[in-house]
Amino acid sequence: xxxxxxxxxxxxxxxxxxxxxxxxxxxxxxxxxxxLAARAAxxxxxxxxxxxxxxxxxxxxxxxxxxxxxxxxDRNGLILASSVPSPSIWAIPEDVEIDKVKLQKLAKxxxxxxxxxxxxxxxxxxxxxxxxRQVDESVAKQITALNIKGLYQRKEYKRQYPEGESAVHxxxxxxxxxxxxxxxxxxxxxxxxGRNGSRRVIKDRLGQVVEDVxxxxxxxxGKDLQLSIDxxxxxxxxxxxxxxxxxHKAKAGSVVVLDTTTGEVLALVNYPSYNPDKRRNLSGExxxxxxxTDTFEPGSVMKPFTIGLGLETGRITPQTIIDxxxxxxxxxxxxxxxxxxxxxxxxEGVIQKSSNVGTTKIAMQMQPHEMWDLxxxxxxxxxxxxxxxxxxxxxxxxxxxxxxIEQATMSYGYGLSASLFQMARSYTVFSHDGQIxxxxxxxxxxxxxxxxxxxxxxxxxxxxxxxxxxxxGGTGQKAQTIGYSVGGKSxxxxxxxxxxxxxxxxxxxxxxxxxxxxxxxxxxxxxxMIDEPSNGKYFGGDVAAPVFSExxxxxLRILGIQPDLAVRPQIVAQAAEESF
Amino acid sequence: MMRLNLVLLLAVLASxxxxxxxxxxxxxxxxxxxxARTEAHRIELENERLQVEKRAxxxxxxxxxLAREKLMMRQAKPGITTYVTYxxxxxxxxxxxxxxxxxxxxxxxx
Numbered sequence: 001x002x003x004x005x006x007x008x009x010x011x012x013x014x015x016x017x018x019x020x021x022x023x024x025x026x027x028x029x030x031x032x033x034x035x036l037a038a039r040a041a042x043x044x045x046x047x048x049x050x051x052x053x054x055x056x057x058x059x060x061x062x063x064x065x066x067x068x069x070x071x072x073x074d075r076n077g078l079i080l081a082s083s084v085p086s087p088s089i090w091a092i093p094e095d096v097e098i099d100k101v102k103l104q105k106l107a108k109x110x111x112x113x114x115x116x117x118x119x120x121x122x123x124x125x126x127x128x129x130x131x132x133r134q135v136d137e138s139v140a141k142q143i144t145a146l147n148i149k150g151l152y153q154r155k156e157y158k159r160q161y162p163e164g165e166s167a168v169h170x171x172x173x174x175x176x177x178x179x180x181x182x183x184x185x186x187x188x189x190x191x192x193x194g195r196n197g198s199r200r201v202i203k204d205r206l207g208q209v210v211e212d213v214x215x216x217x218x219x220x221x222g223k224d225l226q227l228s229i230d231x232x233x234x235x236x237x238x239x240x241x242x243x244x245x246x247x248h249k250a251k252a253g254s255v256v257v258l259d260t261t262t263g264e265v266l267a268l269v270n271y272p273s274y275n276p277d278k279r280r281n282l283s284g285e286x287x288x289x290x291x292x293t294d295t296f297e298p299g300s301v302m303k304p305f306t307i308g309l310g311l312e313t314g315r316i317t318p319q320t321i322i323d324x325x326x327x328x329x330x331x332x333x334x335x336x337x338x339x340x341x342x343x344x345x346x347x348e349g350v351i352q353k354s355s356n357v358g359t360t361k362i363a364m365q366m367q368p369h370e371m372w373d374l375x376x377x378x379x380x381x382x383x384x385x386x387x388x389x390x391x392x393x394x395x396x397x398x399x400x401x402x403x404x405i406e407q408a409t410m411s412y413g414y415g416l417s418a419s420l421f422q423m424a425r426s427y428t429v430f431s432h433d434g435q436i437x438x439x440x441x442x443x444x445x446x447x448x449x450x451x452x453x454x455x456x457x458x459x460x461x462x463x464x465x466x467x468x469x470x471x472x473g474g475t476g477q478k479a480q481t482i483g484y485s486v487g488g489k490s491x492x493x494x495x496x497x498x499x500x501x502x503x504x505x506x507x508x509x510x511x512x513x514x515x516x517x518x519x520x521x522x523x524x525x526x527x528x529m530i531d532e533p534s535n536g537k538y539f540g541g542d543v544a545a546p547v548f549s550e551x552x553x554x555x556l557r558i559l560g561i562q563p564d565l566a567v568r569p570q571i572v573a574q575a576a577e578e579s580f
Numbered sequence: 581m582m583r584l585n586l587v588l589l590l591a592v593l594a595s596x597x598x599x600x601x602x603x604x605x606x607x608x609x610x611x612x613x614x615x616a617r618t619e620a621h622r623i624e625l626e627n628e629r630l631q632v633e634k635r636a637x638x639x640x641x642x643x644x645x646l647a648r649e650k651l652m653m654r655q656a657k658p659g660i661t662t663y664v665t666y667x668x669x670x671x672x673x674x675x676x677x678x679x680x681x682x683x684x685x686x687x688x689x690x
Contacts, residue, residue, distance in 0.1 A: 068628075084629040137629070162636040201614075210607040235640035482657055509594040557656065562663050 067194030074231040077207035086158035087140040088133040094148030134158040165273040166238035173276040188325030194222035226443040228264030236554040238269040248533035254291035256424040260431040295417040299491035302413035324357040351465040363411030372399035376465030378426040394418040424527035431522035432457040478545035481553040488515015490540035511540035
């Protein structure tokens with residue numbers, strides 16, 4: 001055989017193939033392999049990170065795991081606020097393809113005028129437009145069914161408030177981002193909000209999750225918050241208050257109900273109120289939680305404190321005779337008078353008839369610092385220790401700046417100011433055997449431990465006087481209620497108009513009543529305030545006491561407390577002279 | 581030697597095929613699990629929504645209105661409430677004491 005490869009015996013092809021050709025092919029293939037190896041090395045070693053990243057971008061997704069906002073419950077576990085899914089509709093106007101029929105259907109579903117909707121959809125400069133935020137889930141499903149290109153939905157949550165306007169001042173509300181704006185929603189926003197989580201996953205071509213990758217951060221749901229509010233008490237108080245405000249053509253009103261064993265707030269209502277679902281055109285008048293934010297001169301409600309101090313220090317006894325004739329007393333040139341001359345009274349009678357002169361005579365035996373200490377201990381001039389936005393401290397000036405006439409007026413409640421809530425709390429001194437107890441808006445079943453202000457004996461004596469004030473011949477007879485013994489003090493004051501109290505023709509009034517029941521072993525303190533009653537009646541005993549009466553009755557019935565009085569078919573009220 | 585290599589090659593191939601199938605199964609099952617989880621979450625939310633709705637239907641405002649208008653009911657006042665208190669079981673042998681306890685128990689009714 002000669003050198004070379006013979007492929008065929010055909011003589012035509014018998015010419016020898018040169019050896020370099022096969023070598024060239026082998027060489028070329030070898031080079032190609034080298035190229036592949038180099039590329040593989042480049043991809044897997046040198047530029048590995050880049051390619052890994054590019055791959056992940058194409059199949060890995062980070063999913064948000066939203067945390068649920070905690071619910072707000074009342075003391076019996078009924079829902080006061082809860083978040084429910086409520087999708088928001090948005091669009092990319094450029095991509096939207098919609099015909100007239102669908103446009104009308106969509107407008108109808110969203111309860112929007114067609115013109116407004118098409119205006120939103122035609123704004124082609126924008127790449128993102130909210131069409132409507134937080135629609136009902138059923139509506140969202142129907143919108144999905146319309147199958148409109150360029151229209152999308154985003155999962156969002158909406159806060160629902162089943163109790164509506166009766167509880168809104170306590171519960172508050174959240175904004176569209178689910179952040180607390182008012183009330184408990186604001187105060188406890190951090191606890192309620194929870195923390196969002198996230199997870200990283202691989203999705204396949206169809207968008208289905210096929211694998212978890214990396215660390216998963218689980219969402220932390222917000223904690224449920226149980227309030228001390230009883231939604232039934234809250235509702236009844238709101239209803240009665242609204243009736244009273246409308247009946248007396250008043251500007252506003254508030255009711256506070258406290259449980260005096262635990263210090264829980266059972267109800268805190270204000271009128272006018274608003275519906276948390278319809279918050280357009282809200283005014284400050286509606287928004288304000290008056291019971292906590294509005295202060296006024298407590299007036300006659302302060303008298304029991306002055307008398308209590310006299311009893312506690314042994315200066316007087318309930319039967320000490322105080323001569324209030326002629327119904328006037330002059331202190332450093334200023335005259336204090338009673339609205340009706342009361343003649344000679346016992347200390348009990350001073351409270352029962354609400355005599356300014358009698359109270360002043362007792363107060364003038366005391367040192368200013370004693371009174372200041374007492375008022376401060378009872379919470380006046382102090383911001384209430386309650387977790388609620390906007391609670392005010394009221395005003396109580398330091399005793400060193402008191403002039404004698406100021407000491408006198410302060411003894412019956414003028415020259416200092418307090419909110420209705422502070423007044424309600426201060427009365428726990430009498431209802432809790434001389435202790436002022438801390439109050440709370442969250443559920444607390446433990447008996448409250450308070451600070452001793454008066455002895456239990458003094459508290460009992462003052463309670464008896466309060467009962468007389470709400471009994472026959474007292475100023476607050478309309479506070480009586482069927483089945484339960486009550487005690488309390490009414491108050492009426494001229495409202496400040498500018499710098500004074502107005503002239504005879506344009507006096508504006510405020511009437512209120514603070515009391516407790518059952519009187520021998522009080523379970524609740526109820527405070528009622530009616531602002532600017534202008535339908536003829538304006539005394540606290542006339543406008544606020546009836547609300548007190550009904551609220552006490554309903555509350556004690558709901559709490560399951562047995563009546564301590566033999567049940568009479570109706571309350572017998574004798575005509576009594578009203579007093580400030 | 582050659583035969584052993586062949587067997588090993590086949591084994592490697594079989595194991596590789598098995599791996600592919602297991603991977604596929606695991607992904608399919610994971611997708612199903614994920615779907616089930618999403619569904620569970622959706623049902624939870626639905627439950628919450630229904631609870632809120634139920635609560636909205638049982639607010640005192642609505643119940644009072646329905647009770648008054650549809651059922652013609654009126655408010656319970658102590659005057660029309662019988663309070664039942666627990667008293668010691670009455671023995672038949674002591675009729676005088678029994679009568680006393682009974683009258684005490686119904687004292688709240690008038």
